[in-house]
Amino acid sequence: MSLKLKIEEGIKKAMLAKDSDTLRALRGIKSMILLAETEKGAKEELSTEAELKLLTKAAKQRKDSAEIFGKENRKELQDNELKELAIIESFLPKQLSDSELTEKVKEIIQRVGAQTAADLGKVMGVATKELAGIADGKKISEITKSLLA
Secondary structure (H helix, E strand, O other): OOHHHHHHHHHHHHHHHOOHHHHHHHHHHHHHHHHHHHOOOOOOOOOHHHHHHHHHHHHHHHHHHHHHHHHOOOHHHHHHHHHHHHHHHOOOOOOOOHHHHHHHHHHHHHHHOOOOHHHHHHHHHHHHHHOEOOEOHHHHHHHHHHHHO
16 A cells, blocks of 8 residues: 555544644645655655655655754744654665664675775665665664764
């Protein structure tokens, strides 16, 4: 089942349950999907990879917003963002733990033949493609830098 269909099912369930937080989050995702599908030059259906990118982007936006609201002592807005983030993350694949991510990055470093920090670009290119959706880009970068240093 495509992400769009899962979201539509979730919207129906949220409407029946009168769950406004879930409804708001799912409608936001659905609008992102519809915008991506109607972009100039876009195919009719989004690929699984494109759907994953959209969800990851939405999750990152919520995470960043929650962080900003936390710094500004806007507890209510921060809570709303964190609720939406949890809903979005339920549609994402399970994220790798730090130890699992470190192991994956070590494998990629060996495969690419990277030795120094100068090889960071090679490793990041492969790592971000392979670990898209299951690890945060910022974490991948931090771990890669620490392993190549």
